[in-house]
Amino acid sequence: MDPLPHPPSxxxxxxxxxxxxxxxxxMIVIVVVLLIYTCxxxxxxxxxxxxxxxxxxxxVQPLNIxxxxxxxxxxxxxxxxxxxxxxxxxxxxYKLGAGGFGKVYKGTLSNGxxxxxxxxxxxxxxxxxxxxxxxxSTIGRTHHVNLVRLIGFCFxxxxxxxxxxxxxxxxxxxxxxxxxxxxxxxxxxKIAVGTAKAIAYLHEECQERIIHYDIKPGNILLDRSxxxxxxxxxxxxxxxxxxxxxxxxxxxxxPGYAAPELWMPFPITHKCDIYSYGMxxxxxxxxxxxxxxxxxxxxxxLPRWVWEKFEKGEIExxxxxxxxxxxxxxxxxxxxxxxxxxxxxxPELRPCMSNVVKMLEGGVEIFxxxxxFTHLIGGTSVMDSQQLKAITEEEPYSETTxxxxxxxxxxxx
Ligand SMILES: Nc1ncnc2c1ncn2[C@@H]1O[C@H](COP(=O)(O)OP(=O)(O)OP(=O)(O)O)[C@@H](O)[C@H]1O
Ligand SMILES: [Mg+2]
Numbered sequence: 231m232d233p234l235p236h237p238p239s240x241x242x243x244x245x246x247x248x249x250x251x252x253x254x255x256x257m258i259v260i261v262v263v264l265l266i267y268t269c270x271x272x273x274x275x276x277x278x279x280x281x282x283x284x285x286x287x288x289x290v291q292p293l294n295i296x297x298x299x300x301x302x303x304x305x306x307x308x309x310x311x312x313x314x315x316x317x318x319x320x321x322x323x324y325k326l327g328a329g330g331f332g333k334v335y336k337g338t339l340s341n342g343x344x345x346x347x348x349x350x351x352x353x354x355x356x357x358x359x360x361x362x363x364x365x366x367s368t369i370g371r372t373h374h375v376n377l378v379r380l381i382g383f384c385f386x387x388x389x390x391x392x393x394x395x396x397x398x399x400x401x402x403x404x405x406x407x408x409x410x411x412x413x414x415x416x417x418x419x420k421i422a423v424g425t426a427k428a429i430a431y432l433h434e435e436c437q438e439r440i441i442h443y444d445i446k447p448g449n450i451l452l453d454r455s456x457x458x459x460x461x462x463x464x465x466x467x468x469x470x471x472x473x474x475x476x477x478x479x480x481x482x483x484x485p486g487y488a489a490p491e492l493w494m495p496f497p498i499t500h501k502c503d504i505y506s507y508g509m510x511x512x513x514x515x516x517x518x519x520x521x522x523x524x525x526x527x528x529x530x531x532l533p534r535w536v537w538e539k540f541e542k543g544e545i546e547x548x549x550x551x552x553x554x555x556x557x558x559x560x561x562x563x564x565x566x567x568x569x570x571x572x573x574x575x576x577p578e579l580r581p582c583m584s585n586v587v588k589m590l591e592g593g594v595e596i597f598x599x600x601x602x603f604t605h606l607i608g609g610t611s612v613m614d615s616q617q618l619k620a621i622t623e624e625e626p627y628s629e630t631t632x633x634x635x636x637x638x639x640x641x642x643x
Contacts, residue, residue: 307370308382312389315347322349326400329448329462336396344396345381349389366392369463372436376428378451378461397459399452406447406517413517415558417456422514422565423590424458425450429507430583432460433500441499445506446487447513486520490575490605501577507586508572512536515565516552533573534603536566541601564589570599 316322319337326334332351338344369380382393399405402421405413413421425445432440442449442463449462483492489505491498512520512532520532529535529551539548545563554562568589574580579600581589588594 307366307380308393310382310384310391310393312384312386312391315349315384315389315391315393318345319347322347337393339381343381346394346396348392348394350391372432372440372463374428374431374435376424376457376459377431378459394461397451397461398454399456401448401461402450402452402458402514403447405452406513407519413456415554415562418514418517419558419561419565419590421450421452421456421458422511423587425460425510426507426583426587426590428458428460429503430587433503433583439500442503442506443492444483444487445503445510446484447510448484450510489577491577499577501580504572504580504583504586505574505577507583508569508580509533511565511569511572515554515562515569533569534606537570537601537603540566540570540599561592564592564596567596567599570602571596573602574600575602575605 310318315337318339319335322333322335324336326336326346328334329348332349335347335349336344337347366380366383369377373379378397379395380392381395384391384393429442429445432442440463442460444462445460449460451459451461453459483489483502483506487506487509489498489502490496492502509520516532518532521530522532523530528538536545536548539545545566546559548566549559549562552562568581568586571579571581571589572586585594589596
């Protein structure tokens with residue numbers, strides 16, 4: 231009896247049939263390749279972690295790219311120290327611009343991601359602190375392809391700042407008013423639709439309605455391919471879903487875009503954003519500022535000129551002055567009619583944003599708008615009540631968001 235198997239003798243291999251030899255050698259090759267591959271992956275992972283660790287301040291949140299992306303995914307804004315932002319922006323050397331609340335600098339995080347750092351001025355100023363808190367809590371919870379992402383923030387004694395995704399092309403105002411090279415109509419139309427979708431999301435899709443309060447070309451940023459993203463929820467305020475409107479004390483918005491109710495003692499609703507959007511839409515179609523004192527008197531204020539031409543049935547003439555090609559006239563006319571609806575003096579006459587999106591996309595008929603400027607230039611507006619209902623009626627604000635619908639989640643009652 232032989233208790234143990236013998237190891238293969240040296241002539242064992244020679245005695246194997248040819249096909250067995252081929253299988254045997256192939257298996258050895260596969261095992262060796264797998265071993266080399268596993269060792270190589272381990273090495274890469276180690277060097278990756280080491281390079282991230284050595285570029286970071288030890289007090290700083292980890293910026294490993296996977297964790298970073300997963301944090302973004304979970305809509306968690308990251309906290310940065312002022313030293314970190316200083317090194318990301320090469321000591322705040324590249325200024326992108328400045329607005330009402332501070333300066334904006336270009337920076338690059340240690341993981342290579344480009345950012346725009348908005349350093350808020352005057353920490354002791356109550357308005358700025360309120361804006362900071364509002365932005366962090368509202369932007370951090372919103373996610374839409376046409377909204378600028380808030381990546382993180384810094385909240386220190388020496389500095390308060392917001393860190394946004396960087397938008398390569400900057401803001402829309404530059405392209406509408408100062409750039410020699412004008413944007414083509416196709417791009418402008420996409421910008422108008424994308425912006426409208428972002429506002430519709432803020433008003434109608436977010437779990438808690440967000441009113442922007444400062445829609446204007448400077449707050450529409452463009453990415454490399456000119457896709458629009460709405461920036462600055464600095465003036466945004468979360469609406470209590472139970473309330474029909476928010477009451478506010480101080481004045482808000484930017485002159486020329488702010489709805490009349492923002493500077494008069496009237497209730498303020500999300501319809502103030504529709505008004506600002508209408509003003510923006512005139513500027514997008516016209517590729518000029520609404521107020522241009524260098525134009526002939528009748529054309530100085532674009533919205534009123536558009537209305538007067540529309541009323542006389544001469545809107546074509548206005549479109550020609552915008553240098554809009556024959557192929558785009560129909561769409562451009564739709565856009566100015568929508569703008570006239572959006573800037574109605576009475577908020578309840580303005581359409582809701584999801585209706586604006588439908589009208590822009592040509593999905594619904596646009597009825598002739600009533601005169602938005604009766605309070606300024608007199609005249610009456612004859613309206614067909616059925617048509618008016620079709621344009622302005624909106625779904626009651628629903629607590630069921632699209633995400634909730636997708637996952638069949640409902641609010642417990
Ligand atoms: N995320 C960003 N990516 C690229 N550039 C940006 C970004 N955010 C802001 N900028 C640039 O910085 C400029 C200043 O922005 P800021 O928001 O401070 O001022 P504003 O929009 O002109 O006014 P407001 O304070 O009323 O918002 C913008 O016009 C834009 O060119
Ligand atoms: Mg801004």
